[in-house]
Amino acid sequence: MDEKHRIKTNEIWFRGPHEEGEPARVAESVARWFPGVVEAKRRGPFCLEVEYDLAATCLKSIRRALQTAGFHLDAALMEKLKCALVDYSEQAQRETLGLEDGNLPMQKYRATGEAGVSRDRHLDEGVEGPDDPWRHYL
Numbered sequence: 513m514d515e516k517h518r519i520k521t522n523e524i525w526f527r528g529p530h531e532e533g534e535p536a537r538v539a540e541s542v543a544r545w546f547p548g549v550v551e552a553k554r555r556g557p558f559c560l561e562v563e564y565d566l567a568a569t570c571l572k573s574i575r576r577a578l579q580t581a582g583f584h585l586d587a588a589l590m591e592k593l594k595c596a597l598v599d600y601s602e603q604a605q606r607e608t609l610g611l612e613d614g615n616l617p618m619q620k621y622r623a624t625g626e627a628g629v630s631r632d633r634h635l636d637e638g639v640e641g642p643d644d645p646w647r648h649y650l
Contacts, residue, residue: 518566525586526558536560539583570602
């Protein structure tokens with residue numbers, strides 16, 4: 513795959529204000545420092561366009577880094593579907609290039625909160641959960 517196919521351009525949408533002002537303006541200055549990001553441009557108060565080299569990073573890594581930095585990303589259904597499609601295609605392209613899955617830690621799903629703690633405790637300690645007639649179907 514030649515270099516022009518490795519350079520990707522995608523939009524990242526934000527939801528809600530950021531403590532330092534307009535989220536896209538602040539994220540523009542932050543995203544430029546991420547490894548693999550070629551350019552970041554603000555397209556509006558809640559939209560950031562990023563151009564990045566797929567050999568160095570992926571959209572999933574950039575989005576996760578922005579979330580870690582305190583930005584609230586848009587979680588609308590259409591945005592989630594778009595991101596899922598981009599993540600899938602980029603993962604396939606990275607595998608074709610012989611690259612690993614970015615700089616993301618591979619962790620299996622683990623429930624959080626009270627439900628996860630109580631479920632894990634029941635499974636680990638052999639403690640029976642509440643008397644639920646539907647439990648034997650799980």
